[in-house]
Amino acid sequence: MNQLLRLLVVLAPLAAAAQQDSGGYNRALAAFNAGDFDTAAPLFFQASESGGDAQVRGKAEYFLAQSLAKEGLLVSAFISYAAIVNAGPSHPSYLKGVEGLVDMQQQLDEQNLIPSILNQAYSDEVRDQWVTLPKEVLARINYLVGTVSQRRMRFEEARTLLEAVPKDSRVYSKARYLLGVVLADPRFPGRPGEGDTLDKEALAAFNVALSGTEPQVELRATQHLALIGLGRLHYRRGEYAEASAAYEQVPRYSRYWDQALFENGFARFQNEDFGGSLGSLQALHAPQFAGAFQPESWILKATVYYYSCLYDEVKTTLAAFDALYGPMAKQLEPFAAENGDLVQAFNLVASENKGLPRPVYLWMRNNERIREVMRVLSRLDEEKQGLRAGPWRGTPLAKQTVAALEDVRGTLLQVGGTLARSRMREAVDNLRTFSDQAEIIRVQTALDEKDLLQAGVDQKALLTRQSLYRPKMPGPAWNYWKFQGEFWIDEIGYYQYTLKRGCPAKTPETQTH
Known part of the structure; x- marks a missing residue:
């Protein structure tokens, strides 16, 4: 009713002085x-x-x-x-x-x-x-301008804007999540001196986002992101069990589940839960994620095997990495120009280019800001078509509005192209970085195998003497099923490995080195 009253006041005719x-x-x-x-x-x-x-x-x-x-x-x-x-x-x-x-x-x-x-x-x-x-309008302005400040690394400014969003705003949980991201950023002014205080404030901000009461459509994705934010902050602080607990709360098959699986693999590895780490990666490497671009996950898998001295498994994993991602690096070379045309860069994600590896295409297209550009462009093109065919067709209003839409379309293509090119460079850099890491692991594995051979260690006998046991059950409501090479949709995400260790026992002499 109040809005209606305001509207009626706004729409009152102009004063008589302006009637002419x-x-x-x-x-x-x-x-x-x-x-x-x-x-x-x-x-x-x-x-x-x-x-x-x-x-x-x-x-x-x-x-x-x-x-x-x-x-x-x-x-x-x-x-x-x-x-x-x-x-x-x-x-x-x-x-x-x-x-x-x-x-x-x-x-x-x-x-x-x-x-x-x-x-x-x-x-x-x-x-x-x-x-x-109006209060809600100002709250949204503070949040939106805060997002720009965060992207441009103006962290103190972002903090002030995001903290100004009141609790009764519909963007309060979003603002709290982004505030947590800002405070947890290692580049925030005041670190490392005030690092612990900032971390505690970031943890509190993420937890507030998790307890939000806004409409579920807007809140759900924010809460999933807040869980990942919590996991990352705990991980950076060396609190690996807490990090894993946060990642495991991200619902199965949410938009961010694959990212949570991947990062949980690192948290479990750092917590010396090698079987749990491989379990997370087993889910990530299931056929349902066949189109995922996750080169680092294979490096983590090889690293877990390396620390368990399971050198055959290391070599098998690195061979799988090479087979999957080696060809991609070559395929990306024609698309990785430093100063390529931005519209052409955007067209790579607007419609699939057969020369672009599909996992990279899907990874680029899944970028949230790129998705938003595509959505607004689609809406813009619909409006242009409606203006040219609707009741205003041929009028100065339609012509000028279509021209303005064309200008905005050009701007959006530039924005989308910039985002796509940045994403492409990131993919190229990732493949180069992890290929280098794969080579380092490969060389180190060969050196360690040589050391065991020279020391007279019979690794096969060492492994044969060990037994594999079922993993510890989380509780009485859980069942154990032996994995037999089949990926059932209701089992993905619940895998747990048990591993033998091919490392010889340390002697007092080796422990001193």
């Missing part, structure tokens, strides 16, 4: 109030383009954006609101334009352009005006 410039505006306003947005929008457009009263033009620009939004043309409305915000505080509808822009961000879930526009506009000049905005 407002004939078209008032006709547009009447049509808007009647819900006839097809009629209202072109009239508002004409009023906004007229050379009359500045107040009339400013209000017409705002209600044109409102009309576009009412017609479901959210990208077009976002462009109109952005023009008002970019005009600055002198615009007659400035604060309402800011509010409309934030509303479009929420409806579009646009994470690239709108946060940047708000960040650019968020200056000392307007801060006192913005505090008069």
Whole structure:
């Protein structure tokens, strides 16, 4: 009801002093109030383009954006609101334009352009005006500008903005999660002197995100990310059991489950749970993840075997890594140009290129910000088609709006291309790095085998004397099933290895070296 009252006040006709410039505006306003947005929008457009009263033009620009939004043309409305915000505080509808822009961000879930526009506009000049905005609008601005600050490593600024988001905001849990990421970042000012205090604050922020009460659609992904954030922070602190416990809470088959499996493999390895580490990797290497790009997981698997002195398994694992990722490195060479065309780079993820390894394509495409660019581009193209075929086709409004959409499309392609190129370089660097690590493990394995041979250690006899036992059961509600090479969907994620150790027992002489 309060929103309706505000709307009725906003839509009151202009004062009589401006009537001479407002004939078209008032006709547009009447049509808007009647819900006839097809009629209202072109009239508002004409009023906004007229050379009359500045107040009339400013209000017409705002209600044109409102009309576009009412017609479901959210990208077009976002462009109109952005023009008002970019005009600055002198615009007659400035604060309402800011509010409309934030509303479009929420409806579009646009994470690239709108946060940047708000960040650019968020200056000392307007801060006192913005505090008069509705509480939830200001909360979202603080969160969105905080995301930009975090990306640009302005950590103190990000902290201030994210801490300003109140508990009753719908983005509170998101803000707490991102605050945890900011505080846990090793580059945050004050480390290492205040590291322990910052870590505790980060842990608290992640836990608040986990206990959020926002709508489940928005909250669920944030909570999964908060669990991974907790796991990473515990891991960095050397608290490997706690890290593993956090990773294991990420639900099976959530969007982030494969990442949680991978990182849990490292946590278990560092906690000297070699069987648990291999169990996590067994799930990650199941056929259901055949399209995953996880080269480091094979290096971890080889490392676990190496520390268990199971050298045949080390060599088998590295051979699998070479077979899977060796060809990918060669396939990526034509796509890894340092200064390639950004639109071409984006096209690699917009539609699958047969020359690009599918796991790399899927990995690039799964980037959250790239996905958002693709989603907004799809919406933008739909709006262009509707404007060219709808009731405004051929009108100056349709022509100018389509031109503006084309400009934004070009900007989005540049943003998407920059993200795609960065992701491609990361894939190339990963393959080069882990190929080098594989070679180091391969050489060290050969040297250790030579040392055992020279020491007269019969490793095969050593392994034969050992017995393999069932892993410890987590509780009475669990069942044990021996893995026989079949991956059942209800078993993936619950694997646990038991390992023999091929390392000879240390003597007092070897322990002193």
